[in-house]
Amino acid sequence: MFFKKNAFRKAAVGTGGDNSLFFTSLTVAVVAFYFLLSLGEMDVMRFLAEIESDAVNKVLMLLPIVYAFSLFLMFFLVLFAYKYRAQTRRREFGIYLLMGMSRSRLFLRLFGETVISSIISLLIGIPVSLFLTETISLATARFAGMGIIEHRFAFSPYALILTAVGVTAVQLLSTAATCISLADTEPAALLQPPVRKNQKIPSRRESTVCFICGILLLCAAYVNGLFFLPKIEFGATELLVVSGVCGTFLVFRGLGGIIGKRISKKTFSKTGLAVFNARQLQENVTGQHKNLAIASLLLLASFASLSYGASVGLTQKTEKRSVDFSLFGDEAAVESVLNEPELKSVTKTSYDMYLSQIRRDRIPDYSDFLKFYDGQSSWFCEYVIALSSYNALRTAMGKQPLALKENEAAMYSDLVGERGNSTLGNDIEKVLEKGVNIVVNGKNTALLPELFCDKAVADRSITLFSALVVPDSVYFSLAFNNRPFCKNISLKDDTVNAKGLMNAIYDAESIIKKSGLEYDSYLSGIGRNLFYSVTTGYLSVYIGVLFLLISNTVIGMKYLIMQRESRQRYVTLSRLGASADDIIGSVATQINGYFTLVLSVSVISGVFAVISVFSSFSKIPFGVPAGAVFAISAAAGAAFVLFECLYTYVVKRTAKHEITALYDENNAEQSGKY
Amino acid sequence: MTCEKVLQIIDLKKTYGKGDAASHALCGVTFDVLRGEFLGIMGASGSGKSTLLNCIATATVPTSGKILLCGKDISTLSGKELAEYRGKRIGYLFQQFELLDNLTARENIALPLSLHGRSAADANGDIEALAKEFGITDDLDKFPSELSGGQKQRTAAVRALITSPDILLADEPTGALDSKNSKILLDKLAFVNREHGVTVTAVTHDAAAAAYCSRILFIRDGKLFHELRRGEGEARDSFFARITAVTAQMGGGSANVL
Numbered sequence: 022m023f024f025k026k027n028a029f030r031k032a033a034v035g036t037g038g039d040n041s042l043f044f045t046s047l048t049v050a051v052v053a054f055y056f057l058l059s060l061g062e063m064d065v066m067r068f069l070a071e072i073e074s075d076a077v078n079k080v081l082m083l084l085p086i087v088y089a090f091s092l093f094l095m096f097f098l099v100l101f102a103y104k105y106r107a108q109t110r111r112r113e114f115g116i117y118l119l120m121g122m123s124r125s126r127l128f129l130r131l132f133g134e135t136v137i138s139s140i141i142s143l144l145i146g147i148p149v150s151l152f153l154t155e156t157i158s159l160a161t162a163r164f165a166g167m168g169i170i171e172h173r174f175a176f177s178p179y180a181l182i183l184t185a186v187g188v189t190a191v192q193l194l195s196t197a198a199t200c201i202s203l204a205d206t207e208p209a210a211l212l213q214p215p216v217r218k219n220q221k222i223p224s225r226r227e228s229t230v231c232f233i234c235g236i237l238l239l240c241a242a243y244v245n246g247l248f249f250l251p252k253i254e255f256g257a258t259e260l261l262v263v264s265g266v267c268g269t270f271l272v273f274r275g276l277g278g279i280i281g282k283r284i285s286k287k288t289f290s291k292t293g294l295a296v297f298n299a300r301q302l303q304e305n306v307t308g309q310h311k312n313l314a315i316a317s318l319l320l321l322a323s324f325a326s327l328s329y330g331a332s333v334g335l336t337q338k339t340e341k342r343s344v345d346f347s348l349f350g351d352e353a354a355v356e357s358v359l360n361e362p363e364l365k366s367v368t369k370t371s372y373d374m375y376l377s378q379i380r381r382d383r384i385p386d387y388s389d390f391l392k393f394y395d396g397q398s399s400w401f402c403e404y405v406i407a408l409s410s411y412n413a414l415r416t417a418m419g420k421q422p423l424a425l426k427e428n429e430a431a432m433y434s435d436l437v438g439e440r441g442n443s444t445l446g447n448d449i450e451k452v453l454e455k456g457v458n459i460v461v462n463g464k465n466t467a468l469l470p471e472l473f474c475d476k477a478v479a480d481r482s483i484t485l486f487s488a489l490v491v492p493d494s495v496y497f498s499l500a501f502n503n504r505p506f507c508k509n510i511s512l513k514d515d516t517v518n519a520k521g522l523m524n525a526i527y528d529a530e531s532i533i534k535k536s537g538l539e540y541d542s543y544l545s546g547i548g549r550n551l552f553y554s555v556t557t558g559y560l561s562v563y564i565g566v567l568f569l570l571i572s573n574t575v576i577g578m579k580y581l582i583m584q585r586e587s588r589q590r591y592v593t594l595s596r597l598g599a600s601a602d603d604i605i606g607s608v609a610t611q612i613n614g615y616f617t618l619v620l621s622v623s624v625i626s627g628v629f630a631v632i633s634v635f636s637s638f639s640k641i642p643f644g645v646p647a648g649a650v651f652a653i654s655a656a657a658g659a660a661f662v663l664f665e666c667l668y669t670y671v672v673k674r675t676a677k678h679e680i681t682a683l684y685d686e687n688n689a690e691q692s693g694k695y
Numbered sequence: 696m697t698c699e700k701v702l703q704i705i706d707l708k709k710t711y712g713k714g715d716a717a718s719h720a721l722c723g724v725t726f727d728v729l730r731g732e733f734l735g736i737m738g739a740s741g742s743g744k745s746t747l748l749n750c751i752a753t754a755t756v757p758t759s760g761k762i763l764l765c766g767k768d769i770s771t772l773s774g775k776e777l778a779e780y781r782g783k784r785i786g787y788l789f790q791q792f793e794l795l796d797n798l799t800a801r802e803n804i805a806l807p808l809s810l811h812g813r814s815a816a817d818a819n820g821d822i823e824a825l826a827k828e829f830g831i832t833d834d835l836d837k838f839p840s841e842l843s844g845g846q847k848q849r850t851a852a853v854r855a856l857i858t859s860p861d862i863l864l865a866d867e868p869t870g871a872l873d874s875k876n877s878k879i880l881l882d883k884l885a886f887v888n889r890e891h892g893v894t895v896t897a898v899t900h901d902a903a904a905a906a907y908c909s910r911i912l913f914i915r916d917g918k919l920f921h922e923l924r925r926g927e928g929e930a931r932d933s934f935f936a937r938i939t940a941v942t943a944q945m946g947g948g949s950a951n952v953l
């Protein structure tokens with residue numbers, strides 16, 4: 022009965038050593054699963070599901086794939102945690118087996134413990150997850166939703182169950198893997214401290230060749246990413262991935278030998294444990310070069326996703342709210358809806374939007390009246406907007422109305438206001454600032470030196486690449502159609518402030534919906550933008566964090582496992598007169614070196630990755646300064662490095678803990694005396 | 696440091712465990728080790744030899760009694776002094792060599808030096824000289840996995856001696872070696888003992904190895920019970936015969952005959 026009683030305590034606290042890393046890893050797994058699975062319950066997603074249901078459903082359909090992928094990655098995280106723990110408990114297992122416990126009983130016991138630690142990790146992980154998802158939900162509602170989404174506490178039993186299943190399954194699998202490796206180890210061997218297999222150190226020549234080839238391949242990848250990827254040339258992406266991955270592997274393969282070379286040259290004249298540290302590092306890198314390369318690539322992916330996701334998510338510009346609704350159709354029908362008391366009470370202004378195609382014959386140089394400064398490309402204008410309508414819109418937005426003389430016009434575009442090309446908007450403004458004159462109705466007309474981007478309608482019913490805003494009298498001579506294009510409505514500020522923008526528009530929309538009129542609403546505009554920033558920003562941050570955690574766990578656990586295998590060396594060092602502080606210092610140096618090697622490769626590659634992603638796949642929105650995007654990107658990168666420092670600190674603490682325990686064990690009876 | 700009595704062991708006792716489970720490994724041992732001596736310690740398995748050596752090496756704390764190195768009580772050492780004692784004042788030769796397998800022989804040898812602030816580059820002349828005496832000059836840049844058992848133990852001996860310790864402690868240094876390599880090692884140890892005046896204290900089971908000593912202490916059940924001194928100019932063979940006579944009696948259990 023000794024076993025039963027102790028099983029829970031064992032599973033919970035293990036046998037000595039520091040278990041915080043083990044349970045932290047498991048908690049991370051729980052949080053990652055729950056977070057992913059409860060995505061549908063988040064405020065942002067609920068909101069989007071209402072207004073962009075198709076797109077959201079498509080994304081939610083993707084979730085099982087992401088779930089399976091995470092499950093796969095999580096397996097490694099948990100596996101490393103279990104490997105590490107199995108190693109701390111080797112002796113214990115050996116004793117059980119020598120005492121006559123059958124292997125099957127031991128394995129059964131291990132599975133029992135796994136169930137218990139699953140339960141513990143869920144008990145810790147679920148509250149943490151709930152807290153985190155709530156915080157993130159609230160924060161995104163604030164940020165991405167600009168405060169228009171009201172918060173709702175979301176608890177998803179579905180996510181909970183799948184999380185529990187996933188976490189337990191992954192842990193059981195890891196235990197199975199542990200049992201398999203135990204099955205072919207002699208009990209007597211378990212009693213011995215784990216030993217490192219003597220690994221052949223690759224020849225210097227081989228390492229140097231590998232290292233140089235690796236560097237060359239990486240440089241090729243960087244050049245490719247910076248210069249060819251933006252042009253989307255054929256095969257550039259594939260080539261980039263292949264050369265980047267191969268380069269990373271080769272660099273790590275060669276690194277061990279390079280460190281060896283440095284040892285004989287440099288550290289030999291150093292004192293303390295410098296030589297020993299360098300040899301440890303060399304051995305760890307040589308033995309783990311594949312794991313390190315994988316971890317480094319994961320870190321790169323994480324770095325790139327995080328900084329990309331953060332900058333896209335945070336700088337995504339929601340279209341400026343200029344019009345809340347645009348109503349189309351028969352004037353009488355529109356009027357009757359407007360007169361509905363419920364709608365009328367919340368309407369600030371309503372006005373006709375006069376907007377039409379231009380009659381080409383009235384503008385002789387129609388085809389290219391706006392020559393770009395390079396003299397090659399030109400820009401032409403297909404639409405015309407009446408000044409009175411546009412001023413009504415600006416007044417509703419609280420902006421100064423435009424004052425146009427008879428012989429003046431203003432340029433309008435709603436493409437550059439959005440995710441369009443920022444350079445185009447800037448180029449047009451540059452030309453306008455120089456002063457542009459065109460001939461309208463035979464009269465010389467000057468264009469204002471500014472580009473106007475406040476959207477003329479509520480959403481996408483019409484997209485105007487460009488239009489001319491002209492005085493009303495000119496408008497009617499230029500327009501094909503003399504009737505208003507639509508009726509624009511703006512809601513009262515009081516209502517919006519009281520109910521929140523989303524609710525205000527949502528309520529008003531339900532009245533308009535009843536009438537059966539055709540309409541557009543600002544909400545769908547927000548929806549689209551939000552959807553864009555949520556899917557790209559959110560998911561890349563999620564994946565970035567996932568990669569970050571997993572790669573760190575791999576590096577950290579691997580290091581600690583290797584440290585355990587070096588126990589005997591530390592005992593020897595202590596007998597040769599190294600103090601505990603010497604060894605703790607040595608361990609810290611090794612950890613720093615180990616993480617720095619992996620990180621530096623990832624960060625260098627990461628910087629190139631972020632730059633090339635921004636210069637090829639993704640355009641920086643107009644009006645968002647590139648500096649801000651890169652600043653956020655850099656901030657995310659800095660946060661990433663900070664996290665790494667913290668993680669390194671935790672690993673160091675655990676390592677220190679183990680060394681101290683080792684000292685106490687070896688000097689058991691002399692504690693307090695020597 | 697010149698002191699006639701390098702080591703003084705005074706009424707040393709060591710008890711493992713408490714109460715009924717207590718096992719008395721050392722029950723009051725007193726002896727001196729003189730400068731330049733090659734002292735052997737023999738005894739049956741479990742008689743307390745390793746415990747004695749571990750106490751001297753500060754790997755274990757004695758229950759009572761005193762150990763003085765050149766007159767200084769080592770139980771008063773702590774921190775830096777203790778590390779210096781372990782690393783510089785004593786050299787330790789282990790049965791299982793205890794070389795760090797990821798360091799070359801040269802780096803292993805340099806380790807105790809660099810731990811105390813002297814770099815390998817600086818000490819290279821000393822390393823080469825001592826390595827030459829132990830016949831491992833060609834092996835200095837090899838890793839332990841590329842060395843034979845004998846070469847490993849000779850490397851370990853060079854590492855133990857490189858700091859010019861006051862005393863070299865060896866716990867069954869030939870225990871893992873074949874007779875040929877044992878002989879080489881013992882010859883070298885006898886050489887440095889004779890020529891450089893290095894004080895050696897070695898624990899051994901092996902009478903042939905013990906015959907190299909100038910004095911042998913026999914220990915039984917944690918107590919000294921006999922002492923043999925090699926006569927001036929006495930041949931190793933005759934000393935060996937005297938040793939085997941004692942060990943035979945010890946095995947027979949008739950201790951009081953002696």
Ligand SMILES: Nc1ncnc2c1ncn2[C@@H]1O[C@H](COP(=O)(O)OP(=O)(O)OP(=O)(O)O)[C@@H](O)[C@H]1O
Nearest residue numbers: 711712718719720739740741742743744745746747
């Ligand atoms: N760490 C320990 N805990 C408890 N008892 C111990 C410990 N180390 C040694 N002993 C006991 O102390 C006694 C002396 O052990 P020691 O190792 O000194 O013997 P030894 O003479 O070196 O034997 P051998 O020739 O086999 O190496 C033995 O009875 C042993 O069981």
Ligand SMILES: [Mg+2]
Nearest residue numbers: 744745746866
């Ligand atoms: Mg012993």
